[in-house]
Amino acid sequence: MDKIINKHMHAIRVEELLKKFNGFTAVDRISFDVSYGELFGLLGPNGAGKTTTINILSTLLKPTSGYAEVAGFDIRKRRDEVRRSIGIVFQDPTLDTKLTGKENLLFHAMLYGIKKEEAEKRMKEVLELVELEDRADTLVEKYSGGMKRRLEIARGLIHRPKVLFLDEPTLGLDAQTRRRIWDYIKKLNKETEITMILTTHYMEEADYLCDRIAIIDHGKIVAIDNPTNLKNMLGGDVVILEIEGDANQYIEKLKELKWVKSLMVQNGILRMSMEMGERKIPNLVNLAEKSGVKINSVNLHKPSLEDVFLFFTGRKIRDEEGEGERREWTIREMRR
Numbered sequence: 001m002d003k004i005i006n007k008h009m010h011a012i013r014v015e016e017l018l019k020k021f022n023g024f025t026a027v028d029r030i031s032f033d034v035s036y037g038e039l040f041g042l043l044g045p046n047g048a049g050k051t052t053t054i055n056i057l058s059t060l061l062k063p064t065s066g067y068a069e070v071a072g073f074d075i076r077k078r079r080d081e082v083r084r085s086i087g088i089v090f091q092d093p094t095l096d097t098k099l100t101g102k103e104n105l106l107f108h109a110m111l112y113g114i115k116k117e118e119a120e121k122r123m124k125e126v127l128e129l130v131e132l133e134d135r136a137d138t139l140v141e142k143y144s145g146g147m148k149r150r151l152e153i154a155r156g157l158i159h160r161p162k163v164l165f166l167d168e169p170t171l172g173l174d175a176q177t178r179r180r181i182w183d184y185i186k187k188l189n190k191e192t193e194i195t196m197i198l199t200t201h202y203m204e205e206a207d208y209l210c211d212r213i214a215i216i217d218h219g220k221i222v223a224i225d226n227p228t229n230l231k232n233m234l235g236g237d238v239v240i241l242e243i244e245g246d247a248n249q250y251i252e253k254l255k256e257l258k259w260v261k262s263l264m265v266q267n268g269i270l271r272m273s274m275e276m277g278e279r280k281i282p283n284l285v286n287l288a289e290k291s292g293v294k295i296n297s298v299n300l301h302k303p304s305l306e307d308v309f310l311f312f313t314g315r316k317i318r319d320e321e322g323e324g325e326r327r328e329w330t331i332r333e334m335r336r
Helices: 052-058 079-085 101-111 117-131 145-157 173-190 203-209 227-232 249-253 277-290 307-314
Strands: 010-021 026-036 039-043 066-068 086-089 164-165 195-200 214-217 220-225 235-245 262-266 269-274 294-301 328-330
Touching: 010 052, 010 195, 026 052, 026 195, 026 214, 026 220, 039 052, 039 173, 039 203, 039 328, 052 164, 052 195, 079 086, 079 294, 086 145, 101 117, 101 145, 117 145, 117 173, 145 164, 145 173, 164 235, 173 195, 173 203, 203 307, 214 227, 214 269, 214 307, 220 227, 220 307, 227 307, 249 262, 249 277, 262 307, 269 307, 277 294
Parallel strands: 039 195, 039 214, 086 164, 164 195
Antiparallel strands: 010 026, 010 066, 214 220, 235 269, 235 294, 262 269, 262 328
């Protein structure tokens, strides 16, 4: 069940944000907002502009142009207030492994000017939230990867921020540990109602965690909505055909079919979206035979975020640029 979000209260506002590095555009005039209590995701491949966006919003980088505010504070004019209002879990580990978990947290609290008695109280609270209270006095160098990530999340929460940034929070973790971290993040968001903005290139992570997702590629936001609506944009089912032979005639006939909503061709693979795909497969096979095309395999599944990313960008999230021949037709082009 989708979380009910108050759309009239924005913890983050971003308007036409642009960041260039020596002529390279890393973030290309993006706009979005995040409501208080929302768990919002930036989904895209490495180099898409996700971390740059987080660094701008957390005041680590200055934007080239555009406007943004976090917790009601302008990121340019009120940087100190922004920094007091946020917590960050960086992509790369930043814990002091020669200190204990407790010492890492107390040192962080001291940097925020939290008095020792209050810091001790908050430390116990956040360690309980991430279930590390029994490892508080253990040196961090003896923690597993998942435990370190949970401690970093606890550290990001100890000063009670209004917004928590999570930059690729499960990068490099094994699948089982990753799933546990997802559960912790989801529980924290629900129990603390802290606004969270998460970057990831894991489709399943974004789908499982986020109330809304912005798909970002080459610095641009190409789609933004909740996971269900994003997948429903494709409509119905995704049918994938592996074919042999000259497919030009076959493709032209497919483009004329009104029930084929989108069509993509890449390296002998046809990917289409349509309603009631299982009923349409015999039609696709018959049409292929008439067009002199051999079908080697047929795959049918409900749309995933991977399919959504393919639909908007023409490639898989881990594809390298220039890999294989890509041809894509929008619905409008197919109707011409």
